[in-house]
Amino acid sequence: MRDDVLALLSQALSDREQRGILRELRTRQPGIDFYSNDYLGLARNNACHEMLLASLNDNPQWLRGGTGSRLVSGNSALTLSVEDFIAAEHRTERALLFPSGYMANMALFSCLPGRNDTVLLDEFVHRSVLDGCRLSFAGKMRFQHNDLDHLENRLAKSRGKCWIAVESLYSMEGDFAPLHEMVALAERYGASLIVDEAHAMGVFGYGLVCDAQLQERVCATVVTYGKAMGAHGAAILSRGTVMDYLVNFAAPFIYTTGLPDLFAATIRNNYTFLKANPHLRDDLQDRIRYFFSAGLPTLSGAASPVQAVPCPGMERLAAAKEMLEAQSLFTFAVRPPTVKSGSERLRVSLHTFNTKAEIQQLTDLLKAFHDTE
Ligand SMILES: Cc1ncc(COP(=O)(O)O)c(C=O)c1O
Known part of the structure; x- marks a missing residue:
């Protein structure tokens, strides 16, 4: 590797160190x-783990690796049945599993908003949403955190189809989005609301959208399984047409190895465990x-x-x-x-x-x- 490149990287790291913001593992x-x-x-519950171990003992084929993209060799009957299970639990038309919430947000925001559209982002929305937007050619505008007046102001100024990105429970603030009001505002302006439920999923039922029965009024919801659900992975919940579109156009879904069966089995196991507890x-x-x-x-x-x-x-x-x-x-x-x-x-x-x-x-x-x- 070239010395001048290494020197540049070291400089960036020592700048961070001096500012007291160096990240370390x-x-x-x-x-x-x-x-x-x-x-x-x-994630640390022995009874939950034992339940999973018992079903793995009966189904050792679930330990098979992912083997390929879901569009090639990486799709399985188990993954499809867990997606049906999730959709039924959330009372939504379809669910699509992803290896992580980061990738689910990348998939949604890189491919749904088109070149002539506008994405309106709550200023505190998760980095995965911002990174997804970077892969799209749509215009982007931020609105002040949870501020309905500012959101409305932005809606009035947006061009093309409009997409709004919020979290139901914010990960760094611990406060809640005014979901009912946002849904109403989105409907008034014909905008599509996408709700990231990473921190609400499991803590408040199956998330606040489902709890408030807003599934039909939002465009899509992202739920993640690596937080309160004690597992790993994520699902996008939406209409069948949205899912078919993602399967066809979302690069973060297409060009990666599908979630292995072990993950899908763990997700279903943990839903079942939570329902019983x-x-x-x-x-x-x-x-x-x-x-x-x-x-x-x-x-x-x-x-x-x-x-x-x-x-x-x-x-x-x-x-x-x-x-x-x-x-x-x-x-x-x-x-x-x-x-x-x-x-x-x-x-x-x-x-x-x-x-x-x-x-x-x-x-x-x-x-x-x-x-x-
Ligand atoms: C609000 C929010 N969305 C998405 C993610 C990404 O989820 P995952 O950890 O499953 O990639 C996180 C995790 O940090 C998050 O806090």
Whole structure:
């Protein structure tokens, strides 16, 4: 490799290091998990794993690798039947599985909006949506987070067919989109609303679109399985025509190896397990209420498993995170470029398996830290 290229890369990395935003891979630490997306504890639930193991023992053919694109050798009867199962559970026409939510969003936004169309993006929408838009030739405009007036203003200015991208529960803010109002606004302007339910799926039934019975009024929903569902992968839920279009035109679906059967089997297993254990959602809400009752400042909704505690300033944020880690409490420090400079925050993720004593320890320490300001 050329030395000047390596020097450029090293320079970019040391710039990041100096600004305190260098990303590094660390293994999972033994300690108390306030940072993963495993809200319902399914990823670590032995009973859920045993159920899966029993069905794998009966169906060892599910361990076969993906082998190819779903349009070549990578499609299986199991994948199709799990997609039918998902569609029925969500009361939607069809479901299409993807290896990840990132790829599902890439597929939707790279291929549905056409050259003469406009995509309106909530300013805090996930990076996978932005990257999908980069692959499309449509015009893009951002609107202020959850601001219906600003969205309407943008709708009035958009050209061609209009697509609106939102999350039902925002991953870095822990607040909710006003879905009913957005659906009504989209309908008024003939726009197509696409809702990313990555963090709501499983926590609020099968997501907030399904909970509010808005399936018929949105264009598509993305649900992911690597968070509260304790598995991996994602599905797009929509009409059959949209799915057929994606199968024909979405490069992130066509030019990649299909999801292996093991993943599809795990997804169905975890739906079934969750249906048999609905108390998990109540347990989670109980923990969230307990956290909320401590009265810490938070940007997030009262029912959200993601609680964003403002901690502006890089040094202060690092100090808060380290102070908690010294007590084996692991949170996630949200820094630029993920959020704007000055709006740094500590993201506390709550789980069914967090005990009240652990939550109290965390909130006591954070309160004491805030009081030292
Ligand atoms: C809102 C949102 N959408 C999509 C994704 C991507 O999902 P996955 O992790 O399955 O690729 C994430 C994950 O970070 C997310 O938070």
